[in-house]
Structure formats: C-alpha cells, structure tokens
Amino acid sequence: MTSARLSEKKPVFVSRIPIRWGDMDAMGHVNNAVFFRYLEQARIEWYSHIGRGENAGLETVVVHCYCTYYAPLAYPGEIEIRTYAGSPGRSSFDxxxxxxxxxxxxxxxxxxxxKVVWVDPKTGKSTPLPESIRKLMID
Known part of the structure; x- marks a missing residue:
C-alpha cells in the first residue's frame, strides 16, 4: 500500500504515541515487532473513540495484518499514527x-x-457490521 493509494480510504483517526526506550532493540532502533504494537494501540484508541454504545457485546477479530517499513524509529520521540478505513464488507473492513x-x-x-471481522463473542461467528460503524467508514 502506498501513501497515494490511501486517497481511496477515509481518514478516521489520528493517534500520538511516545517512543519508549524499551521499544528499541540491540541495533539502536525500534524493534520491528513493536510497530505492530503501535498499530494495535492506535486501532484500540480509534475503537474507544467511536465507542461501543449500541454495539456492546460485539467484538472485532484481526484476521490479517501487515507492516511495511520505510524508515527507522529511535528513542526519544513521538509518533503519529494516521488511521484510514476502507470500504466495509458484510462483516469486515480494512x-x-x-x-x-x-x-x-x-x-x-x-x-x-x-483486516478486521465483526464477531459475536457468544457464537464466535462473524456478524454483519452494525450500521453505525458502517456509516463511520462511508460518510
């Protein structure tokens, strides 16, 4: 995914996270696995921002994740994570x-x-995206 292709996606949230000294590895830069933690933290902050409300009791499950690295990060500093949502499917969205x-x-x-799938934790099965969530991604 290139930044140019992000124009096809809807910007939905911006998160700021400090780089911690413990995020670095022996090479003196943020460890590649920590990038996934950053992405997760921003995703969870977005979920908190949009609230659960009428969707209480429903959950999301990540079924696919990826990260492409372009430049190293190092302590000290702060990162900004810009989150974009793709077109929603029946029960999933990117x-x-x-x-x-x-x-x-x-x-x-x-x-x-x-790629995230909306699930009913009682059944463990996918369930249609709530209309309020779908609306956030297309309006």
Whole structure:
C-alpha cells in the first residue's frame, strides 16, 4: 500500500504515541515487532473513540495484518499514527495506518494495516457490521 493509494480510504483517526526506550532493540532502533504494537494501540484508541454504545457485546477479530517499513524509529520521540478505513464488507473492513515521527510528519516510517471481522463473542461467528460503524467508514 502506498501513501497515494490511501486517497481511496477515509481518514478516521489520528493517534500520538511516545517512543519508549524499551521499544528499541540491540541495533539502536525500534524493534520491528513493536510497530505492530503501535498499530494495535492506535486501532484500540480509534475503537474507544467511536465507542461501543449500541454495539456492546460485539467484538472485532484481526484476521490479517501487515507492516511495511520505510524508515527507522529511535528513542526519544513521538509518533503519529494516521488511521484510514476502507470500504466495509458484510462483516469486515480494512484498516490502513501510516506511522510518522511527530517531528518529521512528511516522512512515512511505516505503513501497516489489518483486516478486521465483526464477531459475536457468544457464537464466535462473524456478524454483519452494525450500521453505525458502517456509516463511520462511508460518510
């Protein structure tokens, strides 16, 4: 996914996360696995932002995730994660996220994302996206 193709997606949330010293590895940069934690944190913050309300008792499950790295990150600093939502399906939607350093916002350090399925935790089966969630992605 390139930044240009993000124009096809709807921007839905921006999160800022500090880079912690413990996020770095022996090479002196943020470990590749930590990028997935950053993406997860921003995704959960977006979920909290949109609220559960009428959708209480329903959950999301990540069925696919990826991350492409473009530039290293290192402590100290702060990152900005821009979250975009793709067109929703019956019970799933795509999320694409850009990771940038807050002090150099024109530089994309990584692009990652996930395919998320809306599920009923009682049955473990997919369920149609609630209309209120669908609306957030298409309006």
């Amino acid at each position: 999320i694409v996220q850009e990771i940038r350093r807050s002090d150099t916002p024109d530089t994309i350090c990584a692009i990652g994302g996930s």
